[in-house]
Amino acid sequence: MILVTGGTGLVGAHLLLQLLQENEAIRAIYRTEENIEKTRQLFADADKQVLFQKIEWIKADLNDIPALENAFTDIRQVYHCAAYVTFDPKEEEILRKTNIEGTANLVNLSIAYQIDKFCHVSSIAALGETIDKNKSIDETANWNPDSYHNDYAISKYGSEIEVWRASQEGLPVIIVNPGVIFGSGFWNQSSGELLNKINQGMPFYTKGTVGIVAVEDVCRIMIQLMNSSIKNQNYVVISENINFQDLLNKLADLLGKKRPNLYASPMVTSLAWRLDYIISLFTAKKRSYSRATAKASHSNSIYDNSKIINTLDYSFIPAADFLQPLCSTYLISH
Numbered sequence: 001m002i003l004v005t006g007g008t009g010l011v012g013a014h015l016l017l018q019l020l021q022e023n024e025a026i027r028a029i030y031r032t033e034e035n036i037e038k039t040r041q042l043f044a045d046a047d048k049q050v051l052f053q054k055i056e057w058i059k060a061d062l063n064d065i066p067a068l069e070n071a072f073t074d075i076r077q078v079y080h081c082a083a084y085v086t087f088d089p090k091e092e093e094i095l096r097k098t099n100i101e102g103t104a105n106l107v108n109l110s111i112a113y114q115i116d117k118f119c120h121v122s123s124i125a126a127l128g129e130t131i132d133k134n135k136s137i138d139e140t141a142n143w144n145p146d147s148y149h150n151d152y153a154i155s156k157y158g159s160e161i162e163v164w165r166a167s168q169e170g171l172p173v174i175i176v177n178p179g180v181i182f183g184s185g186f187w188n189q190s191s192g193e194l195l196n197k198i199n200q201g202m203p204f205y206t207k208g209t210v211g212i213v214a215v216e217d218v219c220r221i222m223i224q225l226m227n228s229s230i231k232n233q234n235y236v237v238i239s240e241n242i243n244f245q246d247l248l249n250k251l252a253d254l255l256g257k258k259r260p261n262l263y264a265s266p267m268v269t270s271l272a273w274r275l276d277y278i279i280s281l282f283t284a285k286k287r288s289y290s291r292a293t294a295k296a297s298h299s300n301s302i303y304d305n306s307k308i309i310n311t312l313d314y315s316f317i318p319a320a321d322f323l324q325p326l327c328s329t330y331l332i333s334h
C-alpha cells in the first residue's frame with residue numbers, strides 16, 4: 001500500500017489520481033473534511049468518482065506523531081507532498097514546524113516501519129546557486145548559507161536535509177525539485193493565484209525568469225522514479241524557463257484579458273513590499289506581497305532539467321500545451 005501526504009493540495013491530489021489510475025492501493029492523510037472536497041472535485045467525472053472511493057483517508061497532521069503512526073500500517077512506499085507554502089515572514093515558525101519537523105517525523109516513521117522507498121517533493125527554491133550567474137542551476141549547485149534565502153526556501157532546504165539524513169540511515173529516497181507547478185483545481189493557492197490575478201486584470205509585469213512545469217509531469221516523474229531501481233538522487237523538474245512577461249502575456253491572452261503593460265522595476269516592487277508590510281502592521285491583515293515575492297519576480301536564475309530528461313528519457317509537456325487547457329478549465333469554473 002502507498003501513503004500520500006498533501007492529498008488535499010495541488011500536487012498530492014493529482015498524484016492520487018495518477019496512482020489510482022495505475023491501480024495502486026492508496027492511503028492519504030488529511031486534516032479537514034472540507035479540504036477533501038477540493039480533491040473530490042478533481043475526480044468529478046463518472047469514471048474518476050469510482051477511483052476516489054478507493055482512497056483510504058486517515059486524519060493526521062504532520063506534527064501529530066501518534067496520528068501519523070496510525071497511517072503507517074502495511075505501507076511500502078511514501079510520497080510526501082504536504083508542506084506549508086507561504087512567503088509571509090510572520091509565518092516562519094509554522095513553516096519550520098510543518099516543513100522541517102513534519103518531514104523529520106515522516107522519515108523517522110518510514111525508517112521505523114522499514115518502508116521500501118520515500119519520495120519527497122522539494123522545490124527549486126531549495127537548490128543552491130552557481131558562482132557564475134550566467135550558468136544554469138542544476139542538482140550540483142551549492143547552497144550558500146550566507147546568501148539571502150526566504151523562509152520558505154530555508155524550510156524546504158531544511159526538509160531536504162532531513163530526507164538526506166534518513167537516506168544515510170538506510171531509507172531509499174527520491175527528491176524532486178519542481179519549479180512553479182501549474183495544474184487544474186485549487187485555484188486559490190499556488191499558481192492558481194497567478195491566474196486569479198491576471199483574470200482580475202493585474203496591470204504589472206517584471207522582467208525576471210521562472211521555471212515552470214505541468215502538475216501531470218511532476219506526478220508522472222515521481223511515479224516513474226519510485227518504480228525504478230534509482231535511489232538517493234534528486235532531480236530538477238521543470239518543463240522550461242520562461243520570462244515573466246512572456247508568461248503573463250500568454251496567460252492574459254488565454255484568459256481573454258488585457259496584457260499587463262506597466263513595468264514594475266525593482267524599485268517599484270521594493271516600495272510595494274514595504275507598503276504591504278506597513279499595511280499589515282496596522283490592519284493585522286496577512287501579507288499579500290513580501291520581500292521574497294518581490295525578489296523572486298526579478299530573479300534571472302535559469303534551471304537545467306537535463307538530469308531527469310537523460311535519466312528517464314523524458315519528454316516534458318511544453319508550456320504552450322499545458323497552459324491552454326488549464327486556462328480553458330479555469331474559465332469554465334469561474
Ligand SMILES: NC(=O)c1ccc[n+]([C@@H]2O[C@H](COP(=O)([O-])OP(=O)(O)OC[C@H]3O[C@@H](n4cnc5c(N)ncnc54)[C@H](OP(=O)(O)O)[C@@H]3O)[C@@H](O)[C@H]2O)c1
Nearest residue numbers: 006008009010011031035061062082083123179180181190
Ligand atoms: N505549487 C507549486 O508551484 C510548487 C512548486 C515547487 C514545489 N512545490 C512543493 O510541492 C509540494 C506540494 O505543493 P502544493 O502546491 O500541492 O501545495 P498546496 O496545494 O498548498 O497543498 C499543501 C498540502 O499540504 C498539506 N499540509 C500542510 N500542512 C500540513 C500539516 N501540518 N499536516 C498535514 N498536511 C499538511 C495541506 O493540507 P490541508 O489541505 O489540510 O491544508 C495540503 O494537502 C510542497 O512540498 C511544495 O513545497 C510546490
